[in-house]
Amino acid sequence: MAEADITDIKSIGVLGAGQMGAGIAQVFSLAGYDVKLTDISEETLAESLKTIEHHMKRQVAKGRVNPDDVSSALARIETGTSYSLFRDCDVVIEAATENEELKREIFKELCPALKADAILCSNTSSISITRLASVTDRPAKFMGMHFMNPVPVMQLVELIRGIATEESTFDTIRTLTQALGKTTASAEDFPAFIVNRVLLPMINEAVYTLYEGVGSVDAIDTAMRLGANHPMGPLELADFIGLDTCLAIMSVLYEGLADTKYRPCPLLVKYVEAGWVGQKAGRGFYDYSGDTPVPTR
Numbered sequence: 596m597a598e599a600d601i602t603d604i605k606s607i608g609v610l611g612a613g614q615m616g617a618g619i620a621q622v623f624s625l626a627g628y629d630v631k632l633t634d635i636s637e638e639t640l641a642e643s644l645k646t647i648e649h650h651m652k653r654q655v656a657k658g659r660v661n662p663d664d665v666s667s668a669l670a671r672i673e674t675g676t677s678y679s680l681f682r683d684c685d686v687v688i689e690a691a692t693e694n695e696e697l698k699r700e701i702f703k704e705l706c707p708a709l710k711a712d713a714i715l716c717s718n719t720s721s722i723s724i725t726r727l728a729s730v731t732d733r734p735a736k737f738m739g740m741h742f743m744n745p746v747p748v749m750q751l752v753e754l755i756r757g758i759a760t761e762e763s764t765f766d767t768i769r770t771l772t773q774a775l776g777k778t779t780a781s782a783e784d785f786p787a788f789i790v791n792r793v794l795l796p797m798i799n800e801a802v803y804t805l806y807e808g809v810g811s812v813d814a815i816d817t818a819m820r821l822g823a824n825h826p827m828g829p830l831e832l833a834d835f836i837g838l839d840t841c842l843a844i845m846s847v848l849y850e851g852l853a854d855t856k857y858r859p860c861p862l863l864v865k866y867v868e869a870g871w872v873g874q875k876a877g878r879g880f881y882d883y884s885g886d887t888p889v890p891t892r
């Protein structure tokens with residue numbers, strides 16, 4: 596495996612300041628990189644900065660981050676709603692909503708704002724890297740860089756080559772990921788790659804188990820926590836990921852692999868249609884309005 600020279604990489608762009616974008620901005624700023632963070636509204640960006648600061652302080656309390664590093668890391672994050680913020684970025688990571696049409700539109704608009712040699716990555720959970728790369732002006736400098744949630748805590752970053760990704764692009768992103776202290780696993784460009792190809796059908800099956808009345812939310816999560824030794828129950832995890840993201844990933848698996856075993860559970864569809872998309876909305880399989888989450892079924 597070639598070790599790439601990443602000394603020229605100083606500035607990282609992060610597009611989308613939701614749960615993943617905020618986490619990605621946090622780890623790069625703490626690692627000493629300048630970070631440019633964009634989203635569609637100033638309000639979302641202000642919320643995101645608050646979340647980042649809160650999470651950094653939590654890491655300080657746990658002894659994982661030096662208190663002196665927090666203010667300098669926060670000062671390294673610049674936010675804005677225009678792609679012109681990315682003009683000097685060496686690497687830009689897209690972490691917008693999991694929707695192929697939206698991501699394609701973003702890449703078409705974004706590319707003219709980037710340096711010619713900037714590497715462009717997508718944090719997509721499931722969408723074809725080759726297809727996304729095809730709408731950019733740089734398929735050779737495009738790849739999947741799939742961080743796990745929560746980004747500051749999770750050790751793995753899944754790296755995905757599109758058919759046109761150059762080896763030097765892959766080596767640079769792998770070395771950069773390792774410089775963050777993360778471990779990489781390389782996946783081929785198949786729907787949902789490795790982690791979500793295995794994880795999401797399990798979550799979808801847990802929703803079917805609820806839908807068919809095999810168990811309550813509490814029974815299913817308790818069963819999997821204590822019976823399979825999972826750190827979180829599958830429905831709790833679904834709420835944490837976001838039910839909209841879970842449904843989007845299952846739809847990519849269902850359509851991309853043309854196999855009925857990936858059919859999204861109708862109850863998952865209904866929850867998303869109701870806007871009950873999990874923790875970020877205050878309600879999913881649990882209700883988060885009180886001090887402790889309460890199962891809704």
Ligand SMILES: NC(=O)c1ccc[n+]([C@@H]2O[C@H](COP(=O)([O-])OP(=O)(O)OC[C@H]3O[C@@H](n4cnc5c(N)ncnc54)[C@H](O)[C@@H]3O)[C@@H](O)[C@H]2O)c1
Binds near residue numbers: 616718
């Ligand atoms: N949630 C997870 O556990 C998880 C894990 C790994 C990867 N991902 C992937 O990361 C990406 C983001 O997921 P998330 O959980 O952060 O979602 P999220 O809903 O928390 O955030 C998405 C953000 O994208 C923003 N956005 C939408 N359109 C935009 C545009 N045109 N320009 C800029 N910003 C735009 C939204 O305003 C929102 O802030 C998705 O591709 C998802 O599949 C999610």
